Amino acid sequence: MWNLHMSHSLRSMTGARSKVARLKLINMQTRSSLHTQKVYANCVERLGRMTAESRPQWGTMSAAQMMAHCAEVQEVSNGKALENTPLVVKLLGGVIRKMVFSDKPFPKNTRTHPQYRQTGSRDFATEKKRLIEALDQFVSADGKSGELNPHPLFGKVSEEEGGWGMYKHLDHHLKQFGV
Numbered sequence: 001m002w003n004l005h006m007s008h009s010l011r012s013m014t015g016a017r018s019k020v021a022r023l024k025l026i027n028m029q030t031r032s033s034l035h036t037q038k039v040y041a042n043c044v045e046r047l048g049r050m051t052a053e054s055r056p057q058w059g060t061m062s063a064a065q066m067m068a069h070c071a072e073v074q075e076v077s078n079g080k081a082l083e084n085t086p087l088v089v090k091l092l093g094g095v096i097r098k099m100v101f102s103d104k105p106f107p108k109n110t111r112t113h114p115q116y117r118q119t120g121s122r123d124f125a126t127e128k129k130r131l132i133e134a135l136d137q138f139v140s141a142d143g144k145s146g147e148l149n150p151h152p153l154f155g156k157v158s159e160e161e162g163g164w165g166m167y168k169h170l171d172h173h174l175k176q177f178g179v
Contacts, residue, residue: 031103031160031164031167032164032167032168032171033160033163033164033167034135034138034139034162034163034166034167034170035139035159035162035163036163039167040135040139043135043167043170043171043174044132044135046174046179047067047128047131047132047174047179049179050063050067050128050174050177050179051063051124052064052124052125054177054178054179055177056176056177057175057176057177057178058108058109058176059108059109059176061118061176062122063124063177064121064122064123064124064127065118065119065122065127066118066173066176066177067122067124067127067128067130067131068118068122068127068130068131069112069116069117069118069173070131070169070170070173071127071130071131071134072115072116072118073116073166073169074131074134074135074138074166074170075134076115076151076152077138077149077151077157077162077165077166078134078137078138078141078149079149081152082113082115082152082153083115084114084115085113085114085115085152085153086114089113089153090153093153093154096153096154097153097154100154100165100168100169101161101164101165105168105172106168106169106172108176113153135170138162138166
């Protein structure tokens with residue numbers, strides 16, 4: 001989200017430290033975000049190309065399990081409680097946060113939080129509807145405060161971070177299924 005404040009901040013920075021800050025600010029501008037209508041519409045269109053028979057290019061989740069996984073992750077970002085977080089995950093929260101919000105793609109077959117694991121049978125249409133409703137809720141919160149709901153593991157998350165992080169996660173799984 002580029003605005004006058006960011007533009008002024010970018011122009012007023014000097015020195016080595018500010019170079020890093022400028023690069024981060026520029027990078028936020030070039031990242032895709034679910035808060036951008038065009039990006040959001042593209043993601044929904046890609047979801048529309050999936051079917052219950054879609055097969056992953058890596059990993060073991062079915063298409064319905066992937067929809068349920070992405071819906072659960074999105075719902076937690078929207079404010080749902082994250083339960084039974086293992087101690088090691090709590091201790092590594094800062095490292096995980098950096099991975100989620102970095103520009104590096106997620107590695108394939110990465111372990112996930114127990115709440116996000118999907119091992120049982122799921123109904124594709126139900127989970128797809130659930131995911132799109134969670135995405136709609138996320139997008140409709142755009143612009144209200146500059147921050148999203150505090151994340152149970154990451155704490156305060158800006159709209160830029162949240163829009164990028166949720167896009168990055170969904171895009172990872174859409175690519176997993178070839179869309």
